[in-house]
Amino acid sequence: xxxxxxxxxxxxxxxxxxxSVRARKAVLDATNELLSEGGLPVATIDAISARSGVSKAxxxxxxxxxxxxxxxxxxxRMSSALPLPDTGSARGDFTTxxxxxxxxxxxxxxxxxxxxLAASVTDAEAAHFFRTFFLAGRREAIAELxxxxxxxGEVRSDVDVEVAQDILFGxxxxxxxxxxxxxxxxxAAQIADAALNGLLTEAGGKRNGAxxxx
Numbered sequence: 001x002x003x004x005x006x007x008x009x010x011x012x013x014x015x016x017x018x019x020s021v022r023a024r025k026a027v028l029d030a031t032n033e034l035l036s037e038g039g040l041p042v043a044t045i046d047a048i049s050a051r052s053g054v055s056k057a058x059x060x061x062x063x064x065x066x067x068x069x070x071x072x073x074x075x076x077r078m079s080s081a082l083p084l085p086d087t088g089s090a091r092g093d094f095t096t097x098x099x100x101x102x103x104x105x106x107x108x109x110x111x112x113x114x115x116x117l118a119a120s121v122t123d124a125e126a127a128h129f130f131r132t133f134f135l136a137g138r139r140e141a142i143a144e145l146x147x148x149x150x151x152x153g154e155v156r157s158d159v160d161v162e163v164a165q166d167i168l169f170g171x172x173x174x175x176x177x178x179x180x181x182x183x184x185x186x187x188a189a190q191i192a193d194a195a196l197n198g199l200l201t202e203a204g205g206k207r208n209g210a211x212x213x214x
Contacts, residue, residue, distance in 0.1 A: 020062075026052040027059055031073035036108075040115035043070050067119045067126035074112055075133030081109070084141055090149035090204040094168060095192040097145060101169055102188035105176040110183075114176050139165060154204030168195045 030052035034043040045066045049056045063069045082104060085096035104110050116134070120127035142165050149155045155164070171191050175181050196204075 023054045023058055024062060027054050027069060028073040028076065031069050032077050035070060035074055035112050039112050040067070040070055040119060064125040065123055067116065067123050068129040071116050071120070071126055071129040072133045074116060075130070075137065078109065078134060079137050082138070084145060090152065090154035090200055091196055093145050093149065094196055095189060097142065098168055098172070098192040099185055099188040102172050102183045102185070105172055106183040110176060117177070149204065152203070154201060155199055156201060159199055164199055167199065168192065
């Protein structure tokens with residue numbers, strides 16, 4: 001057994017036999033098809049079962065809810081959807097990444113992301129799947145950008161990487177969920193610029209007048 005709640009929540013989804021592996025793949029493939037066609041509302045257990053040919057009893061044996069199935073399927077499909085930029089500078093890398101994430105949120109896949117995020121608020125078990133299969137991979141990727149920039153002395157050493165990620169990408173999630181402002185390339189650039197002025201060192205290209213130092 002594990003003390004990690006996110007890991008424990010996904011143990012049931014680990015296949016033990018070839019037949020189970022095939023059934024799991026069929027379920028995940030069917031779920032992604034449904035998510036692409038109509039988002040989370042159409043990815044019901046009945047629809048997933050009918051599309052995959054896997055019984056509802058078997059699906060519930062591996063996942064606690066349809067949101068959990070969708071979170072795992074979506075996370076695995078999106079794991080390589082946003083390749084990390086490598087512009088040679090912290091400002092270039094993070095500005096590009098904020099723009100790419102903004103474009104992702106503005107796309108149909110971003111709508112599915114918002115639906116899963118909202119559903120996970122009231123489904124604690126599904127939230128574990130959402131964090132494990134989608135958020136964990138994306139946050140680790142951004143952490144890699146941060147480590148790369150830190151090694152070059154371009155970001156503030158006193159800022160925690162988790163805090164930096166929330167500052168950079170939190171505004172995009174808020175715009176996606178609230179709809180109060182657009183997710184455009186211009187707006188993404190402004191968000192990145194405002195955030196980076198407080199996160200970068202002079203070596204990283206911090207603008208004059210920015211608050212904070214390394």
